[in-house]
Amino acid sequence: MSGEDANAAAAAIEFRKVVKRFLHQDRREESFLAVDRLSFEVAPGEMVAVLGRTGCGKSTMFNLLAGLLEPTEGEVRVLGHDPFREFDWFRGKVAVVFQNDRLMPWRTAVENVELGIELAGKNAEERRKIALGWLDRLGLKGHEHDYPHALSGGMRQRVSLARAFAVNPEILLCDEPFSALDELTGQRLREEYAQLVRENDKTSIFVTHSINEALQLGERILVFHRPAQIALEAKVAGGDREAIRQRVLAAMNLRDAEAEAAA
């Protein structure tokens, strides 16, 4: 096993003192610090929930992880590789579920699910079989040939989940995918999501601003404060959930109070 492979086996995801600054659009010389020396690791097969208030840099961290942004400083490693510089290497290995369903309106449900596998190079027959299987599994049998506008919000988000799982990725990244759904639909999809991740042994990072969602979907919770830095790391599995909830709440409030005092 090479050193790189050994590293990948040790941590599926690794952030090492990552900094991300954005230039203000109108004032090019000034910058906005979104992520500040962020370091954490996620083990293979682990489900981690990233929790933080709006604007704390969760989505920036998410985009760094997805390889859509390049760190200003520090290093991001996913499966031992750089997601931004080695962009193509991750084809078929990482899938993302976004806050909104992001379905292509010109593709039917089944064609949307096929997108990732199509881009990974699978032939038409095989990808149709996989896509239909996932739609069936997520309760969308009978809606395979519906266009997104004909589906409800919950059904569309199910299609986007199917699209991500259909790739059979090693790593699954989710950015508040159920936040726009009603409570009942959101709860049902959270349960389905957790079951699918466990059954398929995926490494998963789930970004959310809901403590309940983090407790339900994370074996470990990382609480972020602004700019993105870890305020608290709490192991959920086997722990007292109420005690963890109080610690998480305290961490979020404490950091907010510190930030206000500093301002």
Add this chain to the structure above:
Amino acid sequence: MKPWYQLRKETVLGLGALVLVWQIASYFFPVYLFPPVPAIAEKFLEIFLDQESLANAGATAARIFAGLTAAFLLGVVLAFVMGRSERSYRYVYPLLNFIQGVPALSWVVIAIIWFKGTEPRILFIMTATTLPAFSFQILDAYRAMSKDLFEMTLSFRPSKRDLFRTLILPTIVPGMLTAWKVNLGNASRVVVVAELVGATGGIGYQLLMQQQLFDMAGALAWTLVLVAFVLLVQQVITRLEGWLLAYRPSTERSA
């Protein structure tokens, strides 16, 4: 959308009224000003029954297609160059804006001086007059591409070819079809001017002949041929649009 053969009652009545007014006018004015409607219809049918006349109409159609295709292909390239690079946009956009401001007749004069043969002249005129609209409309469609869909597609790590095929092309198709519909009308007007000045065949040349013969019925018949051609192609594009954009939701209530 109604099929082409199911014309609205209002359309039939409106056009019928025009025909009627024209026919009444023909009773009070000389034939060279207002020829009777049956005479125009007869000339119109003669065009379709005479091979040489049909060849003239075909030549014009071919010139319109050739000019629009050249402008479309060049327009797509320029739209992508501008869309992908802000620096290129700053250079190319003012040039296209300038080209758009040049009158069609000026392009005709320039083409006559620059080119020797009829066909290169007409191709040049057609391309120059329709290129800016193609470029701007395709650029607008490209820029209106959803950032969310772009990021989602990128998250699957597509090759550049796959990104174009799966996201960019379906995004710009509606803009392309609109550009074709708009430019078809422009092209049909410009081609007649170009043929009128420098060609020895085609609908524009035939119009020139009718003018020299003082034959209003012939002039109107040839004009109707061009209008019929434009309406027919627009119907084809509308059908294509209906098929390609079938995924769009429709509502029972109009705005």
